[in-house]
Amino acid sequence: MRFPSKLIEDAVNEFTKLPGIGRKTALRLVLHLLKEDVSITQEFGNAIIKMRQDIRFCEQCHNIADQELCSICEDTLRDKELICIVENIREVIAIENTEQYRGLYHILGGVISPIDGIGPDNLNIDSLMERVATGEVKEIIMALNPTMEGDTTIFYLSKKLREKGVKITTIARGVAFGGELEYVDGLTLARSIATRMPYDRYLSN
Amino acid sequence: MRFPSKLIEDAVNEFTKLPGIGRKTALRLVLHLLKEDVSITQEFGNAIIKMRQDIRFCEQCHNIADQELCSICEDTLRDKELICIVENIREVIAIENTEQYRGLYHILGGVISPIDGIGPDNLNIDSLMERVATGEVKEIIMALNPTMEGDTTIFYLSKKLREKGVKITTIARGVAFGGELEYVDGLTLARSIATRMPYDRYLSN
Numbered sequence: 001m002r003f004p005s006k007l008i009e010d011a012v013n014e015f016t017k018l019p020g021i022g023r024k025t026a027l028r029l030v031l032h033l034l035k036e037d038v039s040i041t042q043e044f045g046n047a048i049i050k051m052r053q054d055i056r057f058c059e060q061c062h063n064i065a066d067q068e069l070c071s072i073c074e075d076t077l078r079d080k081e082l083i084c085i086v087e088n089i090r091e092v093i094a095i096e097n098t099e100q101y102r103g104l105y106h107i108l109g110g111v112i113s114p115i116d117g118i119g120p121d122n123l124n125i126d127s128l129m130e131r132v133a134t135g136e137v138k139e140i141i142m143a144l145n146p147t148m149e150g151d152t153t154i155f156y157l158s159k160k161l162r163e164k165g166v167k168i169t170t171i172a173r174g175v176a177f178g179g180e181l182e183y184v185d186g187l188t189l190a191r192s193i194a195t196r197m198p199y200d201r202y203l204s205n
Numbered sequence: 206m207r208f209p210s211k212l213i214e215d216a217v218n219e220f221t222k223l224p225g226i227g228r229k230t231a232l233r234l235v236l237h238l239l240k241e242d243v244s245i246t247q248e249f250g251n252a253i254i255k256m257r258q259d260i261r262f263c264e265q266c267h268n269i270a271d272q273e274l275c276s277i278c279e280d281t282l283r284d285k286e287l288i289c290i291v292e293n294i295r296e297v298i299a300i301e302n303t304e305q306y307r308g309l310y311h312i313l314g315g316v317i318s319p320i321d322g323i324g325p326d327n328l329n330i331d332s333l334m335e336r337v338a339t340g341e342v343k344e345i346i347m348a349l350n351p352t353m354e355g356d357t358t359i360f361y362l363s364k365k366l367r368e369k370g371v372k373i374t375t376i377a378r379g380v381a382f383g384g385e386l387e388y389v390d391g392l393t394l395a396r397s398i399a400t401r402m403p404y405d406r407y408l409s410n
Contacts, residue, residue, distance in 0.1 A: 003269075004268050008269055
């Protein structure tokens with residue numbers, strides 16, 4: 001696709017660097033910006049440049065932060081004895097939006113995946129061990145994605161953490177609410193029967 | 206959806222102002238930029254700000270231009286006796302990409318649409334009449350979208366242009382190449398029979 005202007009072409013090329021945006025979509029976005037006021041584009045461009053330049057990562061949990069500590073670690077009302085281990089910021093946002101969890105987080109920055117060249121040294125594991133070493137943490141919830149790599153990482157972490165005397169749990173896996181049993185994949189269904197729970201406990205939660 | 210950082214929230218909000226981008230997609234794009242180097246985001250932001258600030262519109266045909274005249278109007282090899290009237294820049298790019306058309310363009314900036322409050326005065330019609338008045342133009346091709354508004358605009362323009370002694374044509378409408386007759390809409394099919402053309406002429410083009 002050829003463009004009548006170098007400026008347009010540069011802008012389209014920049015948009016196509018984003019995931020899921022092809023040349024046609026990029027052109028649509030650029031022509032949209034052209035129709036709007038100059039100030040709209042300036043605000044857009046400056047907001048993302050500022051975001052990328054000024055963003056910091058929490059020194060404690062590696063979450064996105066505007067200051068030294070993120071808003072979650074700074075919140076004195078949250079339960080500091082509970083740490084939820086997640087892969088990425090995305091999961092923090094998903095869990096926070098449930099408005100049910102009141103503990104802290106620890107962002108690993110990925111999972112152990114030899115095929116992608118990611119080993120334990122590439123993840124935020126040392127800082128996790130330091131947090132546990134303070135003795136304040138009572139329970140660690142593993143909230144990694146239910147994949148082979150996620151399970152490997154949980155296994156690795158649980159071995160390292162067990163000797164510190166901290167309780168380790170994983171998020172419940174099973175049939176989703178609203179799901180129909182006949183459409184659930186076999187592995188999930190089989191595991192949901194194997195790891196069945198007392199109905200009394202289900203009622204009390 | 207709540208975000209752990211004001212910077213992230215601002216960036217996400219800016220992305221959602223673009224057409225077809227919701228909050229989840231915006232967050233995905235922002236997190237993608239966060240993973241990449243700071244320079245990537247700076248280049249992206251600056252390219253679109255520069256594009257919006259420096260863009261000019263051709264003084265002759267209203268196409269996007271880097272200078273006074275667009276690259277098409279400046280091209281001395283193009284046929285200046287032929288003007289193709291289009292609604293938007295998008296259509297110029299589509300026609301240019303066919304690499305078949307060697308005349309000039311004139312961008313109306315829309316079509317007559319009373320329901321949207323767009324009348325002839327809101328379109329680039331005066332500058333078209335000025336171009337025709339020079340006497341250089343021999344033929345005007347109407348390449349507007351085949352809608353009610355497009356047809357109204359063609360009718361209006363043809364009345365104004367006819368008295369100037371310029372030849373007026375429209376792009377061929379009919380069954381698309383590769384299309385199957387049974388799936389073509391009735392109006393197109395009926396019109397394609399009513400406006401049938403001599404096979405000899407079809408062969409010679």
